[in-house]
Amino acid sequence: MEAIKGAVWSYLPGLPDDLLTTLIDELGVESVEDLALMEEKDLVRYLKPIQCRKLLNGIKQGFVTINMEVLSPHPIASSSANTLASPQAFRPPHHLLSSPPSTSSSSQSPQPGMPWHVDFRVNWNQMPTAIQQAVEKEVRPMPDEKRAFVNALVDQMMQHERNPTRAMCHSIVRLIVRSHPKSFADISRQGEVVGDGCPSLLQQVKTRVEYKTRNNTLARRRRSREGRRNTGVAGESRLTRGPVDQYGCVRWCPAELPEGETEATLEDSKRDLLCLYTEEGMGGAERAEPLMVRTYIILRRYLNRMPAPAMLEVKEEWPFLFSQRGLFSHFGILTDVNILQKLQEALGQRGQTILHFCQKLDNPKIREFLASYDPEGSEKVACILQLLMVYFKEPTEKLMLEVDTCATAADVVNTAALPSTPCLIIQGDTMKPSGWMLSIEGQVVMGPHPFFLHGVAALFSSYYVFNLKYPVGSCTLEFIQRCFLGINPEKGSKAKKRSSINPHVSTLHRKLIDLEWSA
Numbered sequence: 001m002e003a004i005k006g007a008v009w010s011y012l013p014g015l016p017d018d019l020l021t022t023l024i025d026e027l028g029v030e031s032v033e034d035l036a037l038m039e040e041k042d043l044v045r046y047l048k049p050i051q052c053r054k055l056l057n058g059i060k061q062g063f064v065t066i067n068m069e070v071l072s073p074h075p076i077a078s079s080s081a082n083t084l085a086s087p088q089a090f091r092p093p094h095h096l097l098s099s100p101p102s103t104s105s106s107s108q109s110p111q112p113g114m115p116w117h118v119d120f121r122v123n124w125n126q127m128p129t130a131i132q133q134a135v136e137k138e139v140r141p142m143p144d145e146k147r148a149f150v151n152a153l154v155d156q157m158m159q160h161e162r163n164p165t166r167a168m169c170h171s172i173v174r175l176i177v178r179s180h181p182k183s184f185a186d187i188s189r190q191g192e193v194v195g196d197g198c199p200s201l202l203q204q205v206k207t208r209v210e211y212k213t214r215n216n217t218l219a220r221r222r223r224s225r226e227g228r229r230n231t232g233v234a235g236e237s238r239l240t241r242g243p244v245d246q247y248g249c250v251r252w253c254p255a256e257l258p259e260g261e262t263e264a265t266l267e268d269s270k271r272d273l274l275c276l277y278t279e280e281g282m283g284g285a286e287r288a289e290p291l292m293v294r295t296y297i298i299l300r301r302y303l304n305r306m307p308a309p310a311m312l313e314v315k316e317e318w319p320f321l322f323s324q325r326g327l328f329s330h331f332g333i334l335t336d337v338n339i340l341q342k343l344q345e346a347l348g349q350r351g352q353t354i355l356h357f358c359q360k361l362d363n364p365k366i367r368e369f370l371a372s373y374d375p376e377g378s379e380k381v382a383c384i385l386q387l388l389m390v391y392f393k394e395p396t397e398k399l400m401l402e403v404d405t406c407a408t409a410a411d412v413v414n415t416a417a418l419p420s421t422p423c424l425i426i427q428g429d430t431m432k433p434s435g436w437m438l439s440i441e442g443q444v445v446m447g448p449h450p451f452f453l454h455g456v457a458a459l460f461s462s463y464y465v466f467n468l469k470y471p472v473g474s475c476t477l478e479f480i481q482r483c484f485l486g487i488n489p490e491k492g493s494k495a496k497k498r499s500s501i502n503p504h505v506s507t508l509h510r511k512l513i514d515l516e517w518s519a
Helices: 002-009 017-027 032-037 049-071 078-085 129-137 143-157 166-179 199-212 263-294 296-304 311-317 324-335 339-359 364-371 380-391 409-415 452-465 475-484 503-518
Strands: 400-403 423-429 432-440 443-449
Touching (some): 002 032, 263 324, 311 443, 339 380, 339 503, 380 452, 400 409, 423 443, 423 452, 432 452
8 A cells, every 4th residue: 555655646646645545545556567558538526637647647657657657768769659558568667566665774776767856765873873863762753953964955856957856856755754653743732733743843944945046047847927816906816615615625515415304394404494593593502403414415505605605694684694503513514623622722822832932933913912921810812812913024914903802793893994805893892802703805794702712713614614714814823723633734835835834833833833742
């Protein structure tokens, strides 16, 4: 199995492990030789079209290269070439026949027809003594020792490629992390893994590569400029909603109806929900929860349709979705995450670490903010949220808005400039909130409610439940997603198209892990 995975990862290094395992099992791939028998129609259920072609083309070229360079070193006639290109004559390259090489051996020349980064082997003898000892003892190196390791690793990589791509770096880092997880993987003391365990080391390696090639214009790999953003009134980005937001979801649009249900019975249940709301208002949220679970499939269809329904229309059709019970229950089914429980646990485990880390920073704005924090009287959750925003240099009004303690929902709508994206409206002092409301698309849709932690949960849940993208440049929400809730897709983002974890989020998480392990 590992040999097969190594072969596929050599062409698709970012492919999630669980997806690859499913692909191998369901297609019945039993050996690396079976990879040559796959067709594009077999892969469309698991991979995107370009991924299918990359994989099939890579495997095909690997076979042809081996046949041309190893089996037939002399010029061959066209008829011979056709014979070698036939399936019977295929002989897979080295990396399709053996498991990934051990990183403990010294670097060597790659096999013919194989990408250099697939067969790359770290020369540990050239690594700093502290790193060799850390690997041998299976302990985490200190931050400065890890930086020295990255410098030495990049020097070895650049002997093969002057400017390794991110995919090449990922292939090498993945092998190192899998071989020595206790030393290099992104794992907290509680055993939580970020992504595939590679993000922070990968980010350090790629940053070092970019630094080393900063003055070498010939070695740079330039990206095409992004097209103009879709903007609305006053140049603000329009709120984008739609099917692209499957990111991080496990039941984004289920196809099978609940057992014993039909479309008609589900519509009847929806009418029962509306009747219950008419009679009891939000006071009927507890009784409505089982019906909300039962009608989940038709609610997802409604939310996922294009064009997306306006928020006021959603509230009219599905009022209990805007109750705390309804929203958190829906988010739980959608992502398999109990958001209140996970947030409470994460803040209990990580909250003090974040405070301790920020207290050590030489940052005037963070020091000024911490000066107003009272451990006895301030709301710790509010402090952590705002600390993260200050650290990431995000304006607080992007996610939060402070209003008068006695302000009602109508007051807020009439007097405050509410953003189109979800906004947590805090009644009273942001450090000692007396209550919260939630606005989406400029309308207050929830609250007022007590318990600030519930407000943070509602704010975050709304992005997933209603197919909304994070505000541009929002690292705070991605940090909550990955480091508090454990929603860690290896690729993509709810902020914009991105092939990896946000580097700022990855860096902060690495520093927090280092602080935890050094404590």
